[in-house]
Amino acid sequence: MRRDCNVETIEQFLTDESNDFYAEGVAEIVYPECEDDVAEILAAATAAGTPVTVSGGGTGLAGGRCATHGGIVLAMDHMREPESFDAERVSIEHLGIECSVALDRAGRLARCPAAITLEALDGLLAPELLFPASPTEMTAMLGGAVACNASGARSFTWGKVNEWVEGLRVVLPDGDRLALRRGEVMADGRDFAVTTESGRELEFSAPSYDMPEVKNAAGLCAADGMDLVDLFVGCEGILGVVTEVLARVTDRPEFASDISFFDTDDGALVQVDALRRARDEGLPVISLEYFDHNSLRFMQDQPHVDPGHRSAVFCELDVSDPDALDGLEAVFEESQPAADWFADTERDMREQRALRHSLPEGVNTYLRQRGSHKLCTDFATPAETFPEMLAAYRAAGDRFEAMADRDGMFWVLFAHIGDYHLHMDFFIDTDEEFEAALVEYAGLAELAVSLGGTVTAEHGVGKKRMPVNGARVPYLELMYGREGLAEIATVKRALDPALILNLGNMVPRELL
Ligand SMILES: Cc1cc2nc3c(=O)[nH]c(=O)nc-3n(C[C@H](O)[C@H](O)[C@H](O)COP(=O)(O)OP(=O)(O)OC[C@H]3O[C@@H](n4cnc5c(N)ncnc54)[C@H](O)[C@@H]3O)c2cc1C
Incomplete structure (x- = not known):
């Protein structure tokens, strides 16, 4: 197994896609090649009390793989075969x-x-x-x-x-x-x-x-x-x-996908509702995604996107049985998109996926060019409280835009509306904007929890904290209280009594 303590190698593992959390005091990167290597590294680390942080692809958005407590990084990159081939x-x-x-x-x-x-x-x-x-x-x-x-x-x-x-x-x-x-x-x-x-x-x-x-x-x-x-x-x-x-x-089903564009902010919501009802009646909708007007501004160079569009819906469909698409016509009739692009060839679907991906890529390029960064929400709420959450996102965006007195972009609202789960990215240029965005973020998080939802639907907790009354409290405290954190810490101590693995994730080190 390879070990590398070269500074340039270590630098590649300092952060993840959040670009918000940074490792400190990492001594070396260790690359296990099989399970025995992993066992050897962890046993030695437990005996010596050395912190170990596991790194996968580094695409996480909560700082989970960032070794903020130093020690060694266990880079899984070389674990490319299962232990046995029983098939x-x-x-x-x-x-x-x-x-x-x-x-x-x-x-x-x-x-x-x-x-x-x-x-x-x-x-x-x-x-x-x-x-x-x-x-x-x-x-x-x-x-x-x-x-x-x-x-x-x-x-x-x-x-x-x-x-x-x-x-x-x-x-x-x-x-x-x-x-x-x-x-x-x-x-x-x-x-x-x-x-x-x-x-x-x-x-x-x-x-x-x-x-x-x-x-x-x-x-x-x-x-x-x-x-x-x-x-x-x-x-x-x-x-x-x-x-x-x-x-x-x-x-693997046969896929098709569709993007509908609307001239109003709520046009997309009408189609989302129509697609949900059609799905209940058998239309095989696989995924259901939403884009607000700000998101569409990052997609302007893509085919079919027009500056006048205010919202859009992307959905994937299972067309293994072509008759199953019968309900789609009624969805279009009810929602009246300003433009629609149905993709049933591999080329068109690839282009639509590229359009979908152009949003995070466009955002990242924009932020890099300005030297700005973003704060990204990951809340989900139950169906019945989602309209209240949506209104709160829009109000928070408007307040943030009003306070950040400058040109440029301020926020986008997009993603997994099928699961009542949107991401809101606040774009931050200054410390003042960061503090304002954090206040909005915390308010939205508290609202999501009070509406029966979650502070993280998919990205995980990692090393996130939340501002409450001027203090930065552990992110999970908002959902499960100090007792919940203490119970997670108890499981952690039962399996990791030397407290070496992935320190700082979920429960801050000082609460273990
Ligand atoms: C543009 C973009 C879009 C994204 N969209 C989504 C999305 O739609 N849904 C979603 O869920 N996520 C999304 N993510 C976040 C990310 O892709 C996921 O969290 C992913 O699961 C992280 O995997 P990774 O291998 O990159 O892990 P890393 O970032 O390397 O690590 C993530 C966490 O897993 C731990 N870990 C990694 N490997 C192991 C292992 N073998 N054993 C134990 N612990 C391990 C790490 O210690 C860390 O805590 C997105 C990220 C980007 C950049």
Whole structure:
């Protein structure tokens, strides 16, 4: 296994796509090549009390892979094969790197290494099969997506990553290992008892808090009678290192997609409602995404986008059965888009995906050029309270724009409206704007929670904090209170008594 303490190498691991959190005092980057390497590194780190932070693809948006407590970074990049090939070996070369999975086509299962990117996995499964639950950012690693319990546009139909995880191999912070298969270790109430591969008995309890009934990635998963697999999925690496994922895959449907543009701010909302109703009656809508007028300004160079458009809806459809599209005409009639672009060829769909992707890319380029940065929300609320949340986003945007007395762009509102989950990015030029955006952000977060929602639907908690009454409190406190944080810390201490792994994620170090 390679170890690298070159300053330039370390610099590549200092932050993630949030560009908000930075590692400090990292001594070296270690690249395990197999599970034994991971176990050796963690056992040594536990014995020496050295902090270890796991790095996947680095696409996270909450600083999860940023080693803010120093020590070593465990870079998963070289973990490209599962531990065993108990089924057909299928390999793909992606970005010059070969990755393999053990694919059981009949059983619809793929035993995958942690480092396989979602893009590589998709290429490897196509054209027959699909791993359907994935974030938009396909350079994320499967191990990272599992650690964050990621989701994205398609979670509208296929849910979050945990619903597609059949089993995991996990190395615990002291180097011991767990082989978990869904259905084999279930909680009694919230209490778990499990035997490690070395024969040790571990007992611990999932937190007692209730999780909101919305798309949610806040905190350790907790429910009566839950599966131990679900405690590790979404644990943001605080309980162990995922080395292998037994992923459930499905038949790849035939996709088509559509973008409708509207001349009014609420035109898109009429179509979203019409699509939901049509879906209830059988229209196979896979994903449902929204773009506000500011988002469309970042897409102006793309085909079909017109400066007069004020809102847009992007949806993907399953056209395996062409008759299933019968309901679509009525959706258009009701919502009366100003322009519509239906894509049923691979070329058009690629162009539409490029249009979709031009938003985050356009935003990032804009911010880079101005030397600005952004604050990005990730809240979801229940269906019945979503209109109130939407009105609050718009009011917060208007207030922020009024206070930031300058030219340029101020905010965008977009994304996963199917799951009542939008992202609002505030664009920040000055310290004063940052403080103002933070106040708006905190107000929106508190509102989301009071409306029965979550402070993070998909990005996870990472190292985020929240301003409350002039102090920066741990992000999760807003949802689960200090007791909830203390319960997460208790699980952490049961599995990581030396407190070495992914310090600062979910629960700040000083509360462990
Ligand atoms: C443009 C853009 C769009 C995005 N859209 C979405 C979206 O729609 N939905 C969504 O959910 N996310 C989205 N994200 C966020 C991101 O892609 C996901 O959070 C992703 O799951 C992170 O995976 P990664 O491999 O990059 O992990 P990293 O960023 O490297 O790490 C993320 C966390 O996982 C931990 N980790 C990584 N690998 C392991 C492992 N093997 N074992 C234990 N812990 C591990 C790290 O320590 C860290 O805490 C987006 C990001 C970008 C840049």
